[in-house]
Amino acid sequence: MLRIAVCVKQVPARSEGMMDPQTGTIRREGLESVMNPFDAPAIETALRVKEASAAELAAEVHVFSMGSMKAAAVVREAFGVGADRGYLLSDSRFSGADVFATAYTLVQGIRQVGDYDLIICGRQTTDGGTSQVGGTIAQMLAIPHVAWASKLVDVDERGITVVQELERELLTLQASFPCVISVEPAIFTPRLPALRLKLAASKRPLTILTLDDFSDTDQTHYGLRGSPTKVEKIYPVPSTQRRDLLDLDAETAAELILDHVWLLHDDAPSGMTHSASWPV
Amino acid sequence: MGQLIHMLDERYQTYLRDESRMLGAAESISFPESEEEIVAVIAEMRRNRIPITVQGGRTGVAGGAVPLRGHVLNLSRMNRTGEPQRRDDGTWLMKAEPGTTLMDLRQALAGTRIEGGLFWPPDPTEPTATVGGIVSCNARGITGMRYGQTQDYVEGLRVVWSDGAAAEIVRGSGARYPGCGLEVLALVVGGEGIFGVITDLTLRLIPKPREMWGICFFFGDRESLSTFVDRLVRVSPTGGASIAAMEYLDRQAIAIVEQRKATVTSIKDLPDVDGASIAMVYVELHGDGEESVAKLAETLMDIAVESRSDPDKAWAVSGESEIERLRAFRHAAAESVNLLIEDIRRSDPSIMKLGTDMSLPGLSFAAALDFYESGLARHGLQACVFGHLLDNHLHVNILPRDAKEYVRGRRLVEEWAGQVISLGGQPVTEHGVGKLKKDLLARCPAGTKWDKLRQCKAALDPEGFWNPGNMF
Numbered sequence: 001m002l003r004i005a006v007c008v009k010q011v012p013a014r015s016e017g018m019m020d021p022q023t024g025t026i027r028r029e030g031l032e033s034v035m036n037p038f039d040a041p042a043i044e045t046a047l048r049v050k051e052a053s054a055a056e057l058a059a060e061v062h063v064f065s066m067g068s069m070k071a072a073a074v075v076r077e078a079f080g081v082g083a084d085r086g087y088l089l090s091d092s093r094f095s096g097a098d099v100f101a102t103a104y105t106l107v108q109g110i111r112q113v114g115d116y117d118l119i120i121c122g123r124q125t126t127d128g129g130t131s132q133v134g135g136t137i138a139q140m141l142a143i144p145h146v147a148w149a150s151k152l153v154d155v156d157e158r159g160i161t162v163v164q165e166l167e168r169e170l171l172t173l174q175a176s177f178p179c180v181i182s183v184e185p186a187i188f189t190p191r192l193p194a195l196r197l198k199l200a201a202s203k204r205p206l207t208i209l210t211l212d213d214f215s216d217t218d219q220t221h222y223g224l225r226g227s228p229t230k231v232e233k234i235y236p237v238p239s240t241q242r243r244d245l246l247d248l249d250a251e252t253a254a255e256l257i258l259d260h261v262w263l264l265h266d267d268a269p270s271g272m273t274h275s276a277s278w279p280v
Numbered sequence: 281m282g283q284l285i286h287m288l289d290e291r292y293q294t295y296l297r298d299e300s301r302m303l304g305a306a307e308s309i310s311f312p313e314s315e316e317e318i319v320a321v322i323a324e325m326r327r328n329r330i331p332i333t334v335q336g337g338r339t340g341v342a343g344g345a346v347p348l349r350g351h352v353l354n355l356s357r358m359n360r361t362g363e364p365q366r367r368d369d370g371t372w373l374m375k376a377e378p379g380t381t382l383m384d385l386r387q388a389l390a391g392t393r394i395e396g397g398l399f400w401p402p403d404p405t406e407p408t409a410t411v412g413g414i415v416s417c418n419a420r421g422i423t424g425m426r427y428g429q430t431q432d433y434v435e436g437l438r439v440v441w442s443d444g445a446a447a448e449i450v451r452g453s454g455a456r457y458p459g460c461g462l463e464v465l466a467l468v469v470g471g472e473g474i475f476g477v478i479t480d481l482t483l484r485l486i487p488k489p490r491e492m493w494g495i496c497f498f499f500g501d502r503e504s505l506s507t508f509v510d511r512l513v514r515v516s517p518t519g520g521a522s523i524a525a526m527e528y529l530d531r532q533a534i535a536i537v538e539q540r541k542a543t544v545t546s547i548k549d550l551p552d553v554d555g556a557s558i559a560m561v562y563v564e565l566h567g568d569g570e571e572s573v574a575k576l577a578e579t580l581m582d583i584a585v586e587s588r589s590d591p592d593k594a595w596a597v598s599g600e601s602e603i604e605r606l607r608a609f610r611h612a613a614a615e616s617v618n619l620l621i622e623d624i625r626r627s628d629p630s631i632m633k634l635g636t637d638m639s640l641p642g643l644s645f646a647a648a649l650d651f652y653e654s655g656l657a658r659h660g661l662q663a664c665v666f667g668h669l670l671d672n673h674l675h676v677n678i679l680p681r682d683a684k685e686y687v688r689g690r691r692l693v694e695e696w697a698g699q700v701i702s703l704g705g706q707p708v709t710e711h712g713v714g715k716l717k718k719d720l721l722a723r724c725p726a727g728t729k730w731d732k733l734r735q736c737k738a739a740l741d742p743e744g745f746w747n748p749g750n751m752f
């Protein structure tokens with residue numbers, strides 16, 4: 001059987017108004033929480049892999065989430081679209097984790113449940129935005145990792161083939177199982193929960209794993225204590241408004257605009273100077 | 281005064297239109313930021329006998345904000361809000377200036393961090409609509425069936441009349457003007473600005489429901505759809521949960537939305553609707569908790585199964601953010617039609633939006649659809665249909681391909697208005713009358729609220745100073 005694990009996270013629904021102006025930290029209490037939007041395509045990818053391989057091999061999709069008990073909601077949301085099992089890694093000793101400690105906790109949880117052929121992560125989270133969890137999980141498990149997967153090409157009992165979207169090229173990569181892939185949002189449009197499954201989801205059992213369930217119970221490996229990085233401060237990007245109002249004739253204005261448009265492209269006509277700048 | 285009032289030149293051309301695409305005319309425009317400035321503008325216009333058209337977000341579809349002549353008083357810069365104040369009955373009051381958009385209001389309420397959150401129920405699907413405009417049209421959102429009418433959520437307002445005098449109007453005061461058979465609040469709420477200008481509102485807010493679900497059901501044939509809707513409208517509240525909204529989109533409306541889905545951020549990530557579906561019914565359930573809402577959802581699932589609508593294909597989401605996506609899809613129907621009309625107008629500017637706003641209580645849903653479809657077939661016209669299932673309050677948007685079809689469409693809408701009135705329905709329900717639906721109003725019999733409004737207009741604004749061309 002093809003065993004697929006998907007890592008999902010619960011995040012605040014909105015970013016505005018989250019900042020505590022006194023401490024510069026994010027205030028989460030009272031905010032609506034949702035599944036990290038980047039994780040929905042990851043679950044969808046898992047379900048598509050399951051459906052694509054159904055003729056030749058059975059598959060199961062298991063969802064893992066690290067968070068407070070409130071995060072059970074995202075596991076149930078995954079049930080609503082067709083995930084088979086859900087695991088919530090919840091323990092106060094996991095809190096304050098950076099990317100490294102988060103990945104380690106997820107790895108411990110995954111290992112505790114069993115061996116997986118394929119682990120799928122979303123590209124990033126909306127509240128952390130590091131894009132490092134997938135790669136770190138792969139490193140810790142010593143298995144291949146393919147990031148920026150934007151298209152599923154093929155899957156069989158040996159591995160998976162995806163298109164990796166880089167800045168200037170697309171690579172078609174084949175990775176043998178077990179492996180980790182981090183998917184781009186455009187890989188699939190996530191399905192919405194089906195009514196019957198959503199109604200059943202609230203009654204389905206999910207498994208809660210704490211630190212005491214892991215083989216490594218050393219607290220210093222988890223949470224804030226297990227985090228090699230610490231967030232010192234979060235603050236909004238200072239916005240600057242620069243307004244250069246130029247009074248030019250039509251032809252000069254058009255040329256200046258065209259110069260700046262070409263500067264955005266590497267295939268600018270030859271002889272184009274790259275020294276164009278707005279007059280101060 | 282020279283800085284407050286501007287000549288309406290090419291810089292302000294956009295203020296000659298609203299979402300109906302009707303193009304108006306005016307000589308001057310102002311953007312007051314206080315009641316004092318409004319009073320000053322009124323005085324200046326009175327001195328020169330120049331009528332005033334009041335504007336908010338210009339999101340109306342009946343031409344209510346489109347000036348015919350004179351001065352445009354645009355209130356978009358009057359958008360300050362106060363802090364919510366709690367009342368003993370658990371509701372809250374909040375001051376808002378008339379130019380406050382729904383988006384502004386939601387943000388202001390989100391920023392208060394009141395536990396559980398507050399909302400203003402008359403929330404039409406257009407987020408750039410202003411509270412002043414909403415109240416003036418008596419517009420309402422999709423959740424009116426659970427929460428009631430717009431007037432129920434206006435605790436008071438401040439109006440400036442044409443003599444520059446301001447009046448504070450409080451709900452329940454019973455104040456009336458001589459020669460006018462309606463309470464002052466009833467004149468202003470739904471009065472489309474034909475009596476005075478609103479300068480401040482006191483909105484009544486209520487706590488958000490603790491649990492909200494949004495469900496989209498899909499149907500493969502008319503019988504399945506009709507059976508489902510006829511049973512849906514009879515579903516009673518269960519425990520602490522009830523149906524808050526029941527919305528309909530036909531295949532054509534769905535197709536129009538999906539054509540532009542890729543360019544609309546709020547809906548671009550929604551899955552495509554199965555091509556075999558002929559219609560979508562969107563239902564919102566609000567309640568005290570997950571258990572009661574889930575129980576109500578199970579009832580709907582049973583009805584769906586009995587109606588041959590597959591609950592494995594029905595979309596079901598919960599939580600405000602997810603529900604906003606489905607609401608955005610529903611709202612996109614209206615917006616997409618407006619853009620389609622805009623495209624058609626490029627080849628013929630005489631064509632304007634031709635959407636109905638009629639309610640037909642007492643008919644089955646199938647009979648209501650037949651009513652409209654037979655009219656369209658008779659006149660050889662195409663349309664898309666979306667709207668509210670309660671009272672068969674459907675917005676039939678005729679899609680004319682040329683000026684001839686537009687003229688036939690206008691005749692058909694007038695024909696429908698007469699038939700709807702004789703069937704006990706309303707020819708105008710939530711979009712307002714504006715300038716484009718006056719003919720429909722003219723068919724209403726004596727003694728109706730429109731009649732009383734006409735009498736009040738004659739008594740309070742005989743010179744037609746306010747919003748000339750609206751309603752009468």
